[in-house]
Amino acid sequence: MSEWGFMTTRLYCAMGAYAVLALLALFTLDGILRIGVWILLGGLAVKTLIAYKAGW
16 A cells, blocks of 8 residues: 555544544533534644645
8 A cells, every 4th residue: 555545544544533532522521511522623633634734
């Protein structure tokens, strides 16, 4: 597998993990804590996308 294929696989795995965590937060948390977790996960997802685009 090429390096870019490996990075794409890692990107999909990371985004999938963020999505699973967001769904778990939806069903287990409420109020301000849920919103805080979603903001944190959104920030991590953006950071992951930036790193992917930069080729890190």
